[in-house]
Amino acid sequence: MNANGPHRAVVTGIGIVSPLGIGVRSFWERVLAGSVGIAPLTRFDASEFSCRIAGEINDFDPADYLDGKRLRWTDRFAQFSIAASRLALEDAGFSLEGHEDETGVYIGSALGGLAYAEDQHVVFRERGIKHVRPLLAISVFGGAATTQVALELGIRGPNLANGNSCAAGSVAIGEAFRAVARGDVRSSLAGGVEAPLSPLIFGAFSIIRAMSTNNADPAHASRPFDIDRDGFVMAEGAGMLLIERLDDAVSRGARIYGEITGFGLTGDAHHMTAPDPQASGSSRAMQNALREARVAPDEVELIDAHGSSSKLNDATETLAIKRTFGAAGTTIPVVATKGQHGHALGATGAWEVALTLLALREGRLPGAVNLEHRDPECDVDVVRATRVARPRLALSNSTGFGGINAALVLRNVEA
DSSP: OOOOSSSSSSEEEEEETTTTEEEEHHHHHHTTTTTTOOOOOOSSOOSSSOOOOOOOOSSSOOTTTTTHHHHHOOOHHHHHHHHHHHHHHHHHHHOTOGGGGGGGEEESSSSSTTHHHHHHHHHHHHOOOOSSSSGGGGGSSSTHHHHHHHHTTTSSOOOOEEOGGGHHHHHHHHHHHHHHHHOOEEEEEEEEEEEEEEHHHHHHHHHHOOOOOOTTTTTTOOOTTBOOOOBBBBOOOOEEEEEEHHHHHHTTOOOOEEEEEEEEEEEEOOSSSSSTOOOHHHHHHHHHHHHHHHHOOOGOOOOEEEOOHHHHHHHHOOOOHHHHHHGGGSSSSEEOOOOOOOOOOHHHHHHHHHHHHHHHHHHHOOEEEEESSBTTTTEEEEEEEEEEOSSSSEEEEEEETTTTEEEEEOTTTTO
């Protein structure tokens, strides 16, 4: 029995749209190979900004996933959501036919359709309201992605969007896990999506000095836990999981990536951009997730770090890990992959949960490609190069602006 209800919730499908590739196999193989999807920004002229690099997706064609009508009535944000959802269903071999009323959609995003709003604001200023696309009104509200996915796929179950900054994707997965575990639904599509690469949004993060300025060497700009890290690198994309009841997955012979067994969510109530220096909120999120999963800290054999590559966040996350796991906090393997795919804000937690599930299932831990000189303040065992291991239980962390902390406990069902 699941700790949070009568059902065990497992992940059977993963859909990825990322700078490292589209589709779960491409994404996973490129992560293991040490590929980097960060390069000079080409979407617009970024010459006036201190940061001029990003994780762009240049091989995405929405027409591969949407028909003509839906294509005309969606922006990039919604298109990413629909594409990743279709990919997750395809990966799971799951048909929605007959399950439309008992399937939910849960999606998190920090910024939603704001980039499209910015684009249309330029049209408004230059040409007037008559030239603004009617699509704008249905693209910028918080539930635009979840409702567009539901419309495209005919899903009539619970529909929930959240804007919990960079923890949004993990929060969506946690809420979907609980809905399946409680028996509210039999299955859910859950994850995160972000399409933030527009001048005003990108510039806003640049002026608060949150992003790396290592423009001369984009492939080495994002450096989680490294002494020379200087901020995150913004990316775009989406990650969606199909979560369903274990009994249903087994009965249809589905491949199971792993089980979600616990979810923790806390707030720092400290600062809008800086984490609580005592790391109490992040540590409580991890402890709450472990408590819900009914496992002890010493049972965790892998930690997926938020690892944003910012000076404050990486050091604070290290402290949170040590507060949660005690002396073992410096010896549990820690995976940190933002050096490869960048930080797609609300979407990144979903990518990282997917990578953690793949590590549990396939027994390989991705390395931190740009970790050359670990910061002494970050004295955790960050995996530096891909290694073979068979962890049975993992914990995945996400944190975001406003002091939002989310943690998920994941288990290998084959262990």
